[in-house]
Amino acid sequence: MRLRAVLAVARFHGLELDIHDFVADPAEATPSPASLVAWLDGQGAVARAMRISWRDLVKMSNSPPIVLLLRDGGAAVMVNTQPAQNVVWLRDPLKDDTAPAVPVDQLRLQRLWGGEIVLIKRRRDESEADAPIGLAWLARMVLRERRSLRDIGIASLTLSVLQIFPPLIVMQVIDRVVSYRSMSTLVSISGLLVIISFYEVLLGYGRRELSMVLTTRIDARISLHVFARLLALPLDYFERQQAGNVLGRIMAIYKVRDFLTGRLMSTVLDLFTLVVLLPFLFVLSPALAWMTLAAASLIGLIVVVAMKPVSRMTVAQLGAERARAAVLYESVAGIRTLKTLALEPIRRQFWDQATATVIGWKLRVGRMANWPQTLATPLELFINRGIILVGAYMALKSPSAAGVGALVAFMMLGGRVAAPLVGMARLLDEVNEVMASLSEAASVLNQPTETRALTTGLRPRIEGALSFEHVTFTYPGAAGPALNDITFAVPPGTMLGLVGRSGSGKSTITRLLQGVSRAYGGSLRLDGVDLREINLTHLRRSLGVVLQDNFLFRGTIRENITAGRPGLTLEDVVRAARLAGAEDFIERMPGGYETFIEEGSTNISGGQRQRLAIARAIITDPRLMILDEATSALDPESEALVNANLERIGQGRTMVIVSHRLSSLVNCDKICVMDQGRVADIAPHGVLLQRCAIYRALWMQQNRHMQDQP
Incomplete structure (x- = not known):
């Protein structure tokens, strides 16, 4: 309902x-608000529970x-609704849209309704699902x-403020407690430091927990x-x-994800420290603060x-890695052919060449990146070590310069300020790889999609009447049309x-019928x-399509047969298997319809x-x-069984x-003879x-043995 x-x-x-x-969750007795919203969002609507x-x-x-x-x-x-009368008007969803609504008051409705609603509207603007993949x-x-x-x-921000106090307390300890040997001041400062440390630990835990939840949600949404x-x-x-090239480009998006949820997140959080602590550096010593900032x-x-x-x-390195991944995927996908033809040495040579190219580009990138890192290292050392020497020199030369306590406090704060600044600079170094990875993923994900065709359009009742009127189709990059003025x-x-x-x-006609090509x-x-x-x-849900080479998913026979309709019963599965001539061999298998099919269907034959x-x-x-060479992989006995069931x-x-x-088409009501993209004739056998x-020529070629018999 x-x-x-x-x-x-x-x-x-x-x-x-x-x-x-709608694909129901087996764990849900009735569709939950979350599953309803997720389904509506995928169907071109905007929904909210x-x-x-x-x-x-x-x-x-x-x-x-x-x-x-309802509950x-x-x-x-x-x-x-009628607020004045305190009633709402409801309609039974199982009845026609023209059925009258009935008024329901608060007492009657709240016996059945717990407050959950779903709001729905049509999507008008470009959503995240349709927008181009990019930084925006x-x-x-x-x-x-x-x-x-x-x-x-x-x-x-609170943590950054709390981080100001320890260096200032240390400064007071050096300038007042140690110099004046004041035990009471030390006790007071120690108590204050313990309280600040407690809140710092508590807030640090809270921030890490929030950051973990945030990055996990972003990770899930991107995936x-x-x-x-x-x-x-x-x-x-x-x-x-x-296929390997496509997968390599897609996987590049996860480098962007790791950057967003890792280095970028930590650097942005460190910026709060920079914003809060930098002014205190100028208070303690403007000269040293400017040196830190300049370095x-x-x-x-x-x-x-x-x-x-x-x-x-x-970019070149990522391209080389993608090419190597394609070699790996192709070798695994074609492992049966690779083994049967003893192609291991040749494929190993391909892999070695691809690996050598990747290593070469990695060396070039590493050497190029080594130069800026080498030039930046002295500046980092100056921030971490040189500043204290400059500060000590300034204290010796000028009585008005910062004291020992102020200098130590500056070093404590300066290290925390320098880390975000250096981190921001290093972050720019990672941006190169992230932008290249984003470009690689976008080259696949920003291709024109079928989203609009999958979520909009008419849903008429399919009866099966077909009409081709002057249909012409040319594959992209082809010299001539695959179909030329087809009419029947x-x-x-x-x-x-x-x-x-x-x-x-022939196969082009079936592709058009499946909506694979609409141009x-x-x-x-x-x-x-x-x-x-x-x-x-x-x-596509209204079609039944059997190809020459069909893919079975890893799972049981029953799960594969019901792949398009998971809610169908075992009786439906048995009836379909019987029509397809598969019932006998399924019942002979150890697990029957629960027999597990391995990846690549290695534990069943091609005919099965x-x-x-x-x-x-x-x-x-x-x-x-649509049966496109559906019986080509069957042995004569199985083919005869399927052909007998075709009627x-x-x-x-x-x-x-x-x-x-042609012998499998003799009983067809009509046979369409194709020749060079045109309909040569259409009639019974x-x-x-x-x-x-x-x-006639095709029939004679396939039945020559019959004519040679005396």
């Missing part, structure tokens, strides 16, 4: 959501519909934790956004890129000058075969609706993997199925079957044998 209420309110804002897109009182609820008379979450796991939709994006993400930042700032953005990239992008500024200048050449080399139509429930020589455009010309309609206007998630993929496709009962599988649904084996020379 909660989902129905959310759908009703989203529909009010023009968002047509599909209840099947909160708890309010009746007094505040009844005042929301001019607001859009609001979801009220029993149900929900109601509040459409209006990261800054917005950090600033979302304003409350934690405020608390950390207050704690840091969630990066993975969501990666999944939103279109399939054709991954097909054009090397730290020179360190910063050295680092700034060295930034540009180091940055160029850092099939009614729902049709079993359509696609045949033709390699490169004729085509002409009109492609599904049940009379332009395919580009249909919500991409709804479209293919039949599990077919079962996974048909368990959702799609109205449109049962195809009952009441449209099927698009791509196959090089018998008609094509009579009038289509291309189809």
